[in-house]
Amino acid sequence: MAWTVSLPRLDSPSVGSSECWLVGVLFFGLGDLATTWVGLGAGLAERNPVAVALLGRYGLLALVVPKLLVLGGAYLVWRRMSRPARAGIPVGLAVLGVSVTGWNLWMLTTAIGP
16 A cells, blocks of 8 residues: 655645644744743753843743744734745744744753653
8 A cells, every 4th residue: 555645735725824823822932931931940041042131130921022022023924925935934933833842841851850
């Protein structure tokens, strides 16, 4: 039996649709914030210099505003772009979010242990 994979065309409406946005918001927005919060509570240090400055001045809740600005700005750019180029915006956020959240989880597991 032969296996086939069907990929959507880049100009199809399904590319860059709600699934990619959902993954981007969940992982880039919420996942990164949650794992950063847990990591800081466990004694880990933030490596992003902008985040370090915001944390030092305003505390953890100040990280929410930049996240919202990035997500909102990405959405506005996505709305203005034409297909197929705009598919990269939600895909990029999703990949970045999963990567950053995964890295944070890795740091947590190595610092805290199983």
